[in-house]
Amino acid sequence: MGKALRRPVKAWQAGEALVLACPSSSSEGYYLVAAKRFGDVLKVAHSCPAASAGRRCWHVDAAAEAFREWRWWEVPPSEVERMVRPVAWSSAWEEIPVPGYEFEDMFGELEMGGRDDGRQRKHIA
Ligand SMILES: [Zn+2]
Numbered sequence: 001m002g003k004a005l006r007r008p009v010k011a012w013q014a015g016e017a018l019v020l021a022c023p024s025s026s027s028e029g030y031y032l033v034a035a036k037r038f039g040d041v042l043k044v045a046h047s048c049p050a051a052s053a054g055r056r057c058w059h060v061d062a063a064a065e066a067f068r069e070w071r072w073w074e075v076p077p078s079e080v081e082r083m084v085r086p087v088a089w090s091s092a093w094e095e096i097p098v099p100g101y102e103f104e105d106m107f108g109e110l111e112m113g114g115r116d117d118g119r120q121r122k123h124i125a
Contacts, residue, residue, distance in 0.1 A: 005023050006023075006025075006058055006062075007022075007062060007098075007101065008020035008021060008022050008033070008062055008063075008066055008098050008101070009021055009022070009023060009030070009098065010030075010095065010098065011066065011070075011095070011096050011097065011098040011099060012093035012094060012095050012096060013093065013094045013096050014034070014090065014092070014093045014094075016036060016037065017034050017035060017036035018034070018035045018036070018063070018066060018067050018070050018099070019032055019033065019034045019035075019087065019093060020032070020033045020034075020035075020059075020062065020063055020066055020098070021033075022046075022058075022059045022062060022063075024048070026049070031046050031047070031048045031059060032046060032086075032087035032088075032089060033045070033046040033059045033060070033062070033063045033087065034046065034063075034087045035063040035064065035066070035067045037067070037071075037077055039077075040077050040078050040079060041077055041078075041079045041080075041081050042064055042067055042076075042077035042079065042080045042081070043080075043081045043083055044059075044060045044063045044064060044080055044081070044082055044083065045083040045084075045085040045087055046059055046060075046063075046083075046084075046085070046086070046087055047084055047085060047086040047087075051082065051084050052084055060080065060082050064080045065100060066098065066099045066100055067099070069099035069100035070099035
């Protein structure tokens with residue numbers, strides 16, 4: 001098994017739901033993981049082999065964490081309910097930076113790009 005990235009790599013806002021693309025650890029693919037709040041419960045829907053087999057997977061934790069980051073000003077839901085249900089991608093979703101990784105992605109580019117000549121800073125400020 002390769003060393004797959006254990007973090008969401010893309011995010012979308014779908015109404016009041018947050019949808020994340022999480023890389024599969026066993027293949028090149030991605031799983032779509034949707035999280036939506038219902039009162040004090042965060043429902044997280046997706047379908048991966050581990051979840052389908054009733055096992056824990058990192059996708060649910062990642063979605064709960066990203067949801068908290070996304071709605072940082074709210075008191076986080078106290079419960080997470082897992083739902084094994086495939087999520088179909090929709091072109092109506094609006095792509096947003098992955099919550100909790102906005103800066104990592106930004107600075108990751110700087111590291112890759114080498115020199116910081118000051119010009120890039122303007123984008124941050
Ligand atoms: Zn999963």
